[in-house]
Amino acid sequence: MDSILGVEEVLFFVNNVQDAKQWFIELLGENPYFDDERYCAFYLANATVGLHPSDEKISSGVAGQVTYWRVSDIKKTIAHFESKGCRLFRGPTFGIDKAWICQLMDPFDNVWGLVEK
Structure with a gap:
């Protein structure tokens, strides 16, 4: 489809935007470019990562869609995410x-x- 140009934004639904913001700052090593108590946004690899309050329509957590980020070294990136409190959910697999x-x-x-390709 010619009209789709790329990933614009990945939206994470969280219980508390400000609490999540602090963790994202630690993970990404930078402050958000937009910061409000109800929404904040970071730039990551030419896309926006937004934090939005969870609500009755969309809760936080796994919802059936996953955005994949291309990385240069999957083992190193996994270690970084784990050092920030993430845990493996699936894989790694070839x-x-x-x-x-x-x-x-x-x-x-x-x-x-x-x-990682």
Whole structure:
């Protein structure tokens, strides 16, 4: 489809935006470019990572969709995420498409996908 240009934003639903913001600052090593008590946003690899309060329509945690971030060294990246309180959710596995993939669950029960090709 020619009209889809790329990933614009990955939205994480969390119970408390300000609590989650502090963890994201630690993980990413930078402050958000937009910061409000109801929403904040970071730049990561040419996309926005937004933190939004969970509500009755969308709770925090695994919801069936996972965004995969391309990384240069999956083992090193897994170690970094684990040092910030994440735990392995799936993998790492070597996929049939010749890529290493894994999923990590953050302290807010959201899943981060990593892929190394």
